[in-house]
Amino acid sequence: MQLIGVPQKRVEDPRLITGRGRYTEDVRLPGMLHAAILRSPRAHARIQEIDVAAAQAADGVVAVYTGRDLAGKLGPIPTAWLPPDSDIKATAHPALAVDTVRYVGDGVAMVVAESAAAARDAIDRIKVRYEPMAAVVDQAQAMAEGAPLVHEDAPGNVAFHWKAGTVPEEAFTGAEVVVRRTFRQQRLIPNPMEPRAAVAQYDPSTGDLTLWATSQNPHIHRVLLSSVLGIPEHRLRVVSVDVGGGFGSKIACYPDEALTAYAAMALGRPVKWAETRVEHFQATTHGRDMVIDVELAGRRDGTMTAIRVKNLANMGAYLSTAAPGVPTILFGLIVTGAYTFQHAAVDVYGVFTHTTPTDAYRGAGRPEATYLVERMVDLFAGEIGMDPIEVRRRNLVRPEAFPYQSALGLTYDSGNYQRALDQALETVGYEEIRREQAALRQKGRYIGIGCTSYVEISGLGPSEVAGAVGFQGGLWESANIRVHPSGKVTVFTGGSPHGQGEETTFAQIVADRFGVPLADVEVVHGDTARIAMGWGTYGSRTTAVGGSAIAVAADRVIDKARKIAAHMLEAAEEDIEFRAGRFAVRGAPERAQTFQAVTLQAYLAWNLPEGVEPALEAAAYYNPSNFTFPFGTHIAVVEVDAETGDVQLLRYVAVDDCGKVINPLIAEGQVHGGIVQGIGQALWEGAVYSADGQLLTGSLLDYAMPKARFFPAFETAFTETPAPHNPIGAKGIGETGTIAATPTIVNAVVDALQPFGVQDLAMPLWPERVHQAIQAGRNGR
Amino acid sequence: MIARAFEYTQAASVAEALAALQQDRDAKLLAGGHSLLPLMKLRLATAGRLVDIGRIADLRGVRRDGDRIVVGALTTHAVLAQNPLLREMLPVLSAAAQEIGDLQVRNRGTIGGSIAHGDAAADLPAAVLALDATLHVATSAGEESLPAEGFFLGPMMTALPEGGLLTAVSFPLPPQGTRQAYRKVAHPASGYAVVGVAAVLAMGEDGTVQYARIALTGAGAAPFRAHGVEAALLDRTLSAELAAEAAGRVGDRVEFAGDLYASPSYRRRLAEVHVRRTLMGLL
Ligand SMILES: Cc1cc2nc3c(=O)[nH]c(=O)nc-3n(C[C@H](O)[C@H](O)[C@H](O)COP(=O)(O)OP(=O)(O)OC[C@H]3O[C@@H](n4cnc5c(N)ncnc54)[C@H](O)[C@@H]3O)c2cc1C
Numbered sequence A: 001m002q003l004i005g006v007p008q009k010r011v012e013d014p015r016l017i018t019g020r021g022r023y024t025e026d027v028r029l030p031g032m033l034h035a036a037i038l039r040s041p042r043a044h045a046r047i048q049e050i051d052v053a054a055a056q057a058a059d060g061v062v063a064v065y066t067g068r069d070l071a072g073k074l075g076p077i078p079t080a081w082l083p084p085d086s087d088i089k090a091t092a093h094p095a096l097a098v099d100t101v102r103y104v105g106d107g108v109a110m111v112v113a114e115s116a117a118a119a120r121d122a123i124d125r126i127k128v129r130y131e132p133m134a135a136v137v138d139q140a141q142a143m144a145e146g147a148p149l150v151h152e153d154a155p156g157n158v159a160f161h162w163k164a165g166t167v168p169e170e171a172f173t174g175a176e177v178v179v180r181r182t183f184r185q186q187r188l189i190p191n192p193m194e195p196r197a198a199v200a201q202y203d204p205s206t207g208d209l210t211l212w213a214t215s216q217n218p219h220i221h222r223v224l225l226s227s228v229l230g231i232p233e234h235r236l237r238v239v240s241v242d243v244g245g246g247f248g249s250k251i252a253c254y255p256d257e258a259l260t261a262y263a264a265m266a267l268g269r270p271v272k273w274a275e276t277r278v279e280h281f282q283a284t285t286h287g288r289d290m291v292i293d294v295e296l297a298g299r300r301d302g303t304m305t306a307i308r309v310k311n312l313a314n315m316g317a318y319l320s321t322a323a324p325g326v327p328t329i330l331f332g333l334i335v336t337g338a339y340t341f342q343h344a345a346v347d348v349y350g351v352f353t354h355t356t357p358t359d360a361y362r363g364a365g366r367p368e369a370t371y372l373v374e375r376m377v378d379l380f381a382g383e384i385g386m387d388p389i390e391v392r393r394r395n396l397v398r399p400e401a402f403p404y405q406s407a408l409g410l411t412y413d414s415g416n417y418q419r420a421l422d423q424a425l426e427t428v429g430y431e432e433i434r435r436e437q438a439a440l441r442q443k444g445r446y447i448g449i450g451c452t453s454y455v456e457i458s459g460l461g462p463s464e465v466a467g468a469v470g471f472q473g474g475l476w477e478s479a480n481i482r483v484h485p486s487g488k489v490t491v492f493t494g495g496s497p498h499g500q501g502e503e504t505t506f507a508q509i510v511a512d513r514f515g516v517p518l519a520d521v522e523v524v525h526g527d528t529a530r531i532a533m534g535w536g537t538y539g540s541r542t543t544a545v546g547g548s549a550i551a552v553a554a555d556r557v558i559d560k561a562r563k564i565a566a567h568m569l570e571a572a573e574e575d576i577e578f579r580a581g582r583f584a585v586r587g588a589p590e591r592a593q594t595f596q597a598v599t600l601q602a603y604l605a606w607n608l609p610e611g612v613e614p615a616l617e618a619a620a621y622y623n624p625s626n627f628t629f630p631f632g633t634h635i636a637v638v639e640v641d642a643e644t645g646d647v648q649l650l651r652y653v654a655v656d657d658c659g660k661v662i663n664p665l666i667a668e669g670q671v672h673g674g675i676v677q678g679i680g681q682a683l684w685e686g687a688v689y690s691a692d693g694q695l696l697t698g699s700l701l702d703y704a705m706p707k708a709r710f711f712p713a714f715e716t717a718f719t720e721t722p723a724p725h726n727p728i729g730a731k732g733i734g735e736t737g738t739i740a741a742t743p744t745i746v747n748a749v750v751d752a753l754q755p756f757g758v759q760d761l762a763m764p765l766w767p768e769r770v771h772q773a774i775q776a777g778r779n780g781r
Numbered sequence B: 001m002i003a004r005a006f007e008y009t010q011a012a013s014v015a016e017a018l019a020a021l022q023q024d025r026d027a028k029l030l031a032g033g034h035s036l037l038p039l040m041k042l043r044l045a046t047a048g049r050l051v052d053i054g055r056i057a058d059l060r061g062v063r064r065d066g067d068r069i070v071v072g073a074l075t076t077h078a079v080l081a082q083n084p085l086l087r088e089m090l091p092v093l094s095a096a097a098q099e100i101g102d103l104q105v106r107n108r109g110t111i112g113g114s115i116a117h118g119d120a121a122a123d124l125p126a127a128v129l130a131l132d133a134t135l136h137v138a139t140s141a142g143e144e145s146l147p148a149e150g151f152f153l154g155p156m157m158t159a160l161p162e163g164g165l166l167t168a169v170s171f172p173l174p175p176q177g178t179r180q181a182y183r184k185v186a187h188p189a190s191g192y193a194v195v196g197v198a199a200v201l202a203m204g205e206d207g208t209v210q211y212a213r214i215a216l217t218g219a220g221a222a223p224f225r226a227h228g229v230e231a232a233l234l235d236r237t238l239s240a241e242l243a244a245e246a247a248g249r250v251g252d253r254v255e256f257a258g259d260l261y262a263s264p265s266y267r268r269r270l271a272e273v274h275v276r277r278t279l280m281g282l283l
Helices: A013-017 A053-057 A116-123 A139-143 A218-229 A255-267 A277-283 A323-332 A366-384 A388-395 A417-428 A430-442 A463-468 A502-514 A542-569 A595-604 A664-683 A736-752 A767-780 B014-023 B036-041 B077-082 B084-089 B091-098 B103-108 B111-117 B124-130 B227-233 B240-247 B264-281
Strands: A033-039 A045-051 A061-066 A107-113 A127-132 A158-164 A177-188 A197-203 A208-213 A236-239 A271-274 A287-298 A304-316 A343-352 A446-455 A477-483 A489-493 A521-524 A576-579 A582-585 A588-594 A616-622 A631-640 A647-657 A715-718 B007-010 B027-030 B049-052 B062-065 B068-072 B134-139 B142-147 B152-154 B165-172 B179-186 B193-203 B209-217
Touching: A033 A116, A033 A255, A033 A277, A045 A107, A053 A061, A061 A116, A061 A255, A107 A116, A107 A255, A139 A287, A139 A304, A139 A343, A158 A323, A177 A366, A177 A664, A197 A255, A208 A218, A208 A255, A218 A236, A218 A255, A255 A271, A287 A366, A304 A323, A304 A366, A323 A343, A323 A366, A366 A388, A366 A446, A366 A736, A388 A417, A388 A446, A417 A430, A417 A446, A417 A631, A417 A647, A417 A715, A430 A446, A446 A736, A477 A542, A489 A502, A489 A542, A502 A521, A502 A542, A542 A576, A542 A582, A542 A588, A542 A595, A542 A616, A582 A595, A588 A595, A595 A616, A631 A736, A647 A664, A647 A736, A664 A715, A664 A736, A767 B264, B014 B027, B014 B049, B014 B134, B014 B165, B027 B036, B062 B084, B068 B084, B077 B084, B077 B091, B077 B103, B077 B111, B084 B091, B091 B124, B091 B179, B091 B193, B111 B124, B111 B165, B124 B179, B124 B193, B124 B209, B179 B264, B193 B264, B209 B227, B209 B264, B227 B240, B240 B264
Parallel strands: A033 A271, A208 A236, A304 A343, A489 A521, A647 A715, B007 B049, B027 B049
Antiparallel strands: A033 A107, A045 A127, A061 A107, A158 A343, A177 A287, A197 A208, A197 A271, A287 A304, A446 A631, A477 A489, A477 A616, A576 A582, A582 A588, A631 A647, B062 B068, B068 B165, B134 B142, B134 B165, B179 B193, B193 B209
16 A cells, blocks of 8 residues: 555544643653753853742742752753854853843742642742843844943853855955845744653662653753763653644753753652743743845846855844754855855854843744845845746746755756756746736735745754764654554654654554555654663654655564565565565465564474574664755735735745655645744744843733634645665654744735835834835935 | 633622622632633633623613613623614614624623723724613612713723623614614634724715714724714715715824724724725615
8 A cells, every 4th residue: 555645644643632741841740840940031140149038938848949949960961063163152050040040931939839829829938039131132232342241251242253265255245246235034932832841750779860851852951960960871751642742842951851851850749830921931942033134146147146144143042952053054054045156255253142042942943044035035136137937937946956966065966956946936927926916016016926936954954063063962763663563564764753743644654564564554753761872852853754654664574474474385485576575486476475574483483494583573764865945935925004014915925845745644734834934034933032031922912823724725746856875765844834934924925015115124124114114215216 | 821810709689799709809700701711811801700691681681662662691702793772773883782792702701891991992892882872880879870982981991880890881873774884804813893984874864974983993092973074964965975075084183093994094094994985885
């Protein structure tokens, strides 16, 4: 039965949508205590005194900890991505602030109590005397002379300085056209449905600690937390079976999980901590927040020749786990996008400020890079008076050029960028819409059409490259496939899906290869006690790398089963064909054994061929030879209400190529979610801090997450250009929508406002801003 | 999010609820809980005791009473949106209710709670103002009737007497052939009105406007009637020009509200554009 490429409903959904998921917050253990964390209301202050007496005396309170209490007991929270040659200052991050608080939300004390309510009440009874200090929230201001320092040991608030590529000066001095622009990637606040939570249980008799946690990568959390907590790795088990979304915000190792584990060990009772949504806004990592200067050189014939980028990335008060890799490797290496620039150079400063730390957020670096290059294409097109589609067409990497070496040293694996562009243009009816646009303008109505042709880096990634770019881990992936005596299958993956649906896609890969029903395959993930090792789910890597590991392991199972089948059928191994779940002798299809019959013999082991061991199980540790490079074209049509600046999304067309599609239904779902998030950044989302570091958009009442009703039906399609270097040909689809949608929308709105001479708009495109730009255009003429 | 501890009393009648309020200075009424409980969980509001009026049957339902329509304070937004009598006679009320929050909110939230709460950007106050409603309040001293106009004083501030319980909202039957509409620009995060416009118009036989009630919510410190707009419309024939001219008077004596999403001057602009469009919709 063919299962690859066939839409299948997600096998995890009945459990999740009927409330039977096993989320961390659902864990209830006998004798369990509850923790709450007091967070700093100030962005920058010295802690003069913490009086915990009243909290300690309150009903139900078992323990209160401050930063001082934990000194020497809990190690610093680590940074695990250290880009080389960047002079990185991974300043110590204590689990609770000791002398100084550095952002609103910084942990100051933890209360552990018999109930969540008692813990919450008690944190109000802690009295902290703060000596306020000047704060800085903007990265450019933080680098200025005399700005308040976030860390004494990071002068100028520079956390790191990283460069890549070179551009000869003549590329700009001798250029026919140079376009310059500064873009602001506003800060975003990831909001998975499930906020973070942790439950820790310590067994003093064995020294085993079990931590249920909302993690995208439990094995990484195990190794990092074992060092923070000072307990041996094999004594720590991290469980993250059902996780309600992460979008990057559950990659990091946070203080709170470590504190929960510490309390469980110190008190000898299980402890639960679960953040509230408001807490989540302050204490879970944010995304984006970059100020990006771009210069692009090109010729009047439409050729883009060189690009120079300077990025000031706001890292917040501490360097979160993977954070330094985002504005450097994941952003810097892809600023040339899908185009054949001859020269490119990137210069990135990571800057400390008194704000919540930033880290990966869906797309992580690639949305920001794609935004700048796609906006620049449109600005360049405007400058030379050429249709932006035509500029794209002239500069896209050509299909025959793959594998293509980019100016920044990446090798784009495979692609047909023109085909995706053509298909998107045809779907939307580009020429027709341009005519309609002209006609409507006569009537004072303003529609705009915006395009993005992106390529992204996904399938992270070869372990050697991980090492070369300073990622403190391997990026291979593990799979273990155990076929049970009855022929049912359990797959153990080191990927850690948290909403993406790999319980289904991975089962499809295995069921397809083994020729067994989908229901016979169970996928196990998210538990360090059941899975030997894994690097988790982020960077659109799970299917490309974890799925490939599964394919390799499955083929190993088949190889062994083939030997046993040949023995059973008294034929040579080479003469056995395996198709649709049957091992048959070539040329004699009636001489056959089913997969299940062979499996049973593997376990009975009454009569195995010489040198073949009993049982049927195989492992694979798959290290890809390259990243994968999904690509595609998105086109949006919008209408701007010139009287109010309100933007209406009329149509959205997405043609994505993520290589081989395993499950079109899930792939489309990923595209939809990604588009919604990408448009969220373009039109609504944006964190705002006051100058003194208060988060003004601190809840869902004022931070605008996109809602389903804001959107028309999306028109999505796939082209398939397989990844040439992995066994399943898959590239990754988890982030494409977020990467492509943001510039697509802004390009469309700017296009709509051409009659007003609008060149650029700051995101999010709140109506008032758009209206101001229209008014300015009206007044300017 | 966990509220501070509080006592809970379930009132079987209005009298019981009033008595409970009298007894405990720190008590608050609880209706649908969809404004009060979130604030308590955020610890922005506290109450020593919640007096739950949710089971008092007398406070529920919609009925015709002579030349008035009476809506019980506990009537939910969902009922306001669907009730056939309201949809026929007071469609602006149904339309405003339909714009509130999401399904869960509409199934729990009540007209009494919304009006008593007095959020400056809530939807129902605009409809209530445009329909010349009367608010019926029970206090330990007896019953009072207050006109809707003048009730909404500022953000979360109303003329509800201390210890009072809103029992019902009643509406005069609007003039024959009345045209009504509600138009809302929703904040993309909260869903509350950045600007909401409720309009009730009636034309005479000669086509001129003989009756006009225009009320706005979200725009200022409290929902208000736009008397300037109303005056500009009266005795004149509605046209695109008149709609624009009348809408231009929406700012008369109004101080517009501002926040991160919309400054006072932009809110004023939105108010003007949407009053005009609301009027055009009634042409
Ligand atoms: C997610 C969400 C979205 C929302 N979106 C909107 C929206 O778009 N537009 C909008 O207008 N509203 C919105 N609301 C608010 C909603 O309409 C509330 O239901 C309403 O404001 C309050 O009604 P309630 O019955 O829930 O009152 P409660 O929360 O029970 O009470 C509110 C206040 O009124 C007092 N009170 C209640 N009943 C009476 C009474 N009979 N007499 C005297 N005092 C009384 C209470 O003591 C309390 O102070 C939203 C709410 C939520 C949770």
